Amino acid sequence: MSVSAPAPRTQKGRLTAGLPAEALENAKELFNNRRAGYSLEAPFYTDPTIFKMDMEGIFSNHWLFAASIAELPEPGDYVTVEYGPISLIVLRNDEGGVNVMHNVCRHRGARVLTADSGTTGNLVCGYHSWTYNSEGDLIHASAPGEMNFDKSCFGLKKAHSRIVAGLIFVCIADEPPTDFDETSKIFEPYLAPHDIARTKIAYQQNIIEEGNWKLVMENNRECYHCDGHPELACSLFPTWGLTEDTVPPHLEEVWERNKESERALEERCRRYGLPYEVVEELDTRIAGIRISREPLDGEGESFSPDGHRLSKKLLGDLRDFRLGRCSMHLQPNSWFHFLGDHIVTFSVFPITEGKTLVRTTWLVADDAVEGDDYDVEALTHTWKQTNIQDRAFVELCQQGAASPNYEQGPYMKSEYQVEAFINWYTQRMQEHLA
Incomplete structure (x- = not known):
């Protein structure tokens, strides 16, 4: 008798198939009763049932940022990407593209590749x-x-x-969302001048945060807490997310300096033909996005104490270091900073309902020489410290959500992007559960 493969199953229902009907109905009710303008109810951050639903409705159905092509410079190079129960192999192929495969041996389910990254010819299961x-x-x-x-x-x-x-994106759905094509057309012109294909990894940091993945994303989508980031505040204007009528008195001078820097940056971008306008469609499309080019404080070149460049090598064909940062947010799991001298990518991978991996990668020009053109500690200092501080903030929120005294609180005006993220998440989950 010959052995043949079973018919493939669709993604929908794989993870939640074993959940009690009552638990599913309770979760659906929470989504349907979501209070606009307020933080989510505690179970969204603490309930294993909702976490399984998130893994199915969001992370099994949408395009996720996995890595950059700089992490896979040669054929045979690979990274493994894990979130919830999913493990993927992202492998550079001989044609310059990538192959993405589930990291599950078809014999008895063992992990095929166990390292975070490496180089391989054939893929050999160790079992x-x-x-x-x-x-x-x-x-x-x-x-x-x-x-x-x-x-x-x-x-x-x-x-x-x-x-x-x-940038490499992956989707394990049988039929991925098609509007990612339109979102790609929005952000590609902003990113192309930085030419990731001609960069290399200077450093990569993996942090495990003791918090739900949504709290990680919420924390990123606002700067209301940026007083807690003294290193970042040297170069990133702390007025980010504010409007003229919401600027507090102690930031009025900074606000004016920011506006003047914006005008100078816009003139520079027009001179070099670089897009800079704000495009903000965080909850009005399936592949939600916000992108813009924004000034940095000080010399306006990089994330350093005085805003001065951190690498001597310009990226791509850029002709000026003083280009601020091209900032991009993509739903559901990533954000990015593209500067004249380096790039920082951030990806978020849920582990459990109360634990999340945050991966930060610093890229520099592929011909930049460590110790000559850049110093790794100086290059990474600002965001290393910021990530540690953010981890503490997220963990405080997770502890609060687990308290019986937790109640939903209102988002402030400057937290409108948090509301947009939660609105996007709620819409997508309601569509999935319907």
Whole structure:
């Protein structure tokens, strides 16, 4: 008797299939009763049932930022990406693209690759040595007596991938959302001048935050707490997210300096033909986005104490260091800073309902020489410290959400992007549950 592969199942319902009907109905009611303008109810941050629903409705259905092409410079280079129960292999192929495969051996489910990153030829499972090529095809499965074993039926399961302006996105849905094409057209012109394909990794940091993934994203989407980031405040204007009628008296002088820097940056961008306008569609499209080019304080070049460049090498074909930062937010799991001298990417991968991995990667020009053109400690200092501070803020919020005395609180005007993120999340989950 020959062995054949079972018919594939759709993504929808895989993770929540075993949940009690009552738990699902209770969760649906929470989504339907979401109070606009207020933080979410505690179960959204603490309930394992809602976490499983998030993994299915958001992380199994939408495009996620996984890595940059700079992390996979050569064919055979790979990274593994894990979130919730999902593990993916993102592998650079011979044609310059990437193959994305589920990191689950088709024999008995063992992890095929266990390292975070590396280089490989064939993919060999360490359990029984089932071997797959770079396309995920099973090419070796030696087993005594298996005369009619059809290896073609047992390749690694595939996921979708896209490379846009050097950023790699993955989606494990059977049919990924199609509006990502339109979102890509929005951000590609902003990012292309920085030319990620001609960068390399200077440093990568993985932080585990003891908090729900939504709290991590909420914290990123506002600067109301930025007084808690003294290193970042040297170069990032603390008036970010404010409007003229919401600027407190102690920041009025900073507000005026920011506006003057904005005018100078806009003139510089027009001179070089760089897009800079704000595009903000965080909750009005499935692939929500906010992107703009914004000035930095001091010399306006980089995230340093005086705003001076941190690498001597300009990225891509840029002709000026004083370009502030091109800031991009993408729903649901990423944000980015593109500067003249380096790039910082951030990706968020949920682990459990109360634990999240935040991965930060610093990229510099591929011909920049460490110790000559840049110093790693200086390059990474601001965001390393900011990440540590943000981790503490997120963990405080998770502890509060777990308290029986937690109540929903109102978002302030400067936290409008938090409201947009939560509104996007609620819409997507209601669509999924419907």
